[in-house]
Amino acid sequence: MKNSTTHHHLCAVINTEVQKKSQSIQSANDKLINNEIPRIIRILDMGCGNGKLMVFLYHKLPQLLGKSIEIELYGFDVSDSNIQYSDFFEKTIGDLTSQIPSINWEERVFQITSTQTWPFPDNYFDYVISNQVMEHVIDYNFVFQQIRRTLKQEGMSIHLFPLKNYIYEGHILIPFVHRISNIERLKLYIKICSFLRFGWYKQEKHSGLSINDFSEMRADYIAFETNYLTKQELINLVKFNRLKFSFKYTEQYYWNKIRSILGYPCNYKYKTKNFILDSLLFSICVRVSCITLVLEKNNIWERSTQR
Secondary structure (H helix, E strand, C coil): CCCCCHHHHHHHHHHHHHHHHHHHHHHHHHHHHHCCCEEEEEEEEEEECHHHHHHHHHHHHHHHHCCEEEEEEEEEEEECCCCCCCHHHHHHHHHHHHCCEEEEHCCEEEECCCCCCCCCCCCEEEEEECCCCCCHHCCCHHHHHHHHHEEEEEEEEEEEEECCCCCEEEECCCECCCCCCCHHHHHHHHHHHHHHHCCCHHHHHHHHHCCHHHHHHHHHHHHHHHHCCCCCHHHHHHHCCCCECCCCCCHHHHHHHHHCCCCCCCCCCCCCCHHHHHHHHHHHHHHCEEEEEEECCCCHCCCCCCC
């Protein structure tokens, strides 16, 4: 089964960062010292859904990093969200067990509520990742607190998701729909766009669903199941939770998307690009679809004041 560009991108970011860290150690010591490079890399898939991203990383990362590095994958999803079907979690465990039977997934993957503390120790993960999950988070402060708690001091959190700045909402395929807060206006706007053949109604009307019912259902989805942030709102929340942030891999996602469309293989090792060019490209990308948010908790100033 072909994996999505989002899976390839998150894998490429992890591979790039691990290799960058290894090269930094090599440069400092003239040679690699085995006990200074983590042999086990723990990755948490936040909002793991059907588990396909974990399966992909399990097989792909050892090919990129070498089999001397062990990849430990963990995941969780929430039970009080209406994004997934009610029985999705049992199917996820079954699929993971079927595809990777050597791992007891019931000890690695959990279903919790959205307000429940994540069932993992402090300072445990090298990477916390998510694939188009953040736009469904209601309590961002809680999520960022849990990321900060479970992430190792030198760890990194990588999240691929769209901001409110983007134009064409990806869940119902109607432009600007996620920027309307009034529920009645939202329903009317979806109805008008559906009549003009924007969005999913042209596919779903054959099931007998009326345009009124469709518009109300989709309006409820946008109002209650999504929570888009502007770039500045996101920055304020991240800083409030004392996490370093950057968007440094955002443009590379789109380059890999273009490579995929043209039939070229995915690039799994990203290079540092021109800062000014990246900034200009980001201003375009943020309006197209997903950005890549990179978080770190290695706050040197904070550590210096705690001595």
